[in-house]
């Protein structure tokens with residue numbers, strides 16, 4: 001299976017990095033190493049330290065970037081625990097590209113995809129003791145499920161789908177079973193008007209919930225404020241309004257506390273050209289912040 005992830009807003013990330021000191025770079029969401037590789041290639045003096053909570057991403061990137069020798073180091077960790085990383089206050093740039101990688105989506109056994117059948121897992125790191133998506137559907141009551149679908153997926157039919165899941169005669173354990181249930185539940189004219197796969201929002205909501213993605217982002221922002229190096233550059237690319245709002249709110253608070261300066265009055269978004277060549281980039285938003293030097 002060929003796995004490829006097209007890095008989103010890469011030129012914009014690189015131009016921020018170019019204009020800043022960039023000897024030591026922290027990649028907090030290594031994924032398939034797209035950002036890291038571009039940095040290693042473009043800035044031959046730089047060292048990149050990458051983390052990911054997904055061990056498959058770590059192994060993939062280690063192999064992909066092995067030719068860079070000791071200029072690159074990969075470490076399996078959740079960015080919510082960033083303050084536990086040794087010398088975390090030694091980097092010039094901290095960058096985070098939130099969400100899922102194409103590898104997670106493409107491998108059916110990971111259970112993230114509404115297009116490939118597999119066990120409904122969705123855990124980025126099975127060792128973190130979180131429930132699989134199938135377990136969440138089995139043990140969570142109808143009202144809470146509807147809330148998850150609405151909050152994390154903005155799914156207008158959240159209650160209808162939650163009710164259908166709870167009424168299902170047998171537990172939903174695979175991605176195909178969940179897709180079929182959604183297709184059978186939503187009225188046909190609604191599905192036709194959606195302009196996207198009818199299961200997309202529910203899959204996104206479950207993934208965010210299973211991996212406590214907003215909780216980890218909150219932990220990261222709290223820790224980063226304290227442990228980022230003086231005069232460092234912080235870059236976030238997010239794909240969900242909840243995440244973007246969190247980043248925006250924290251950057252504003254940091255600026256009000258004179259911790260540094262917001263570099264993006266408005267978030268940068270992909271050009272029409274980028275969206276045309278990589279449709280998955282369409283919801284990307286980049287925000288950057290520079291910590292004060294004193």
Ligand SMILES: C[S@@+](CC[C@H](N)C(=O)[O-])C[C@H]1O[C@@H](n2cnc3c(N)ncnc32)[C@H](O)[C@@H]1O
Nearest residue numbers: 007029031032033034035052053054078079097
């Ligand atoms: C959009 S991908 C990053 C792609 C990468 N920039 C590239 O160009 O290949 C997001 C990655 O972040 C990782 N991730 C998500 N939440 C994380 C967390 N809390 N801690 C560490 N990694 C996380 C995912 O496992 C995934 O590999």
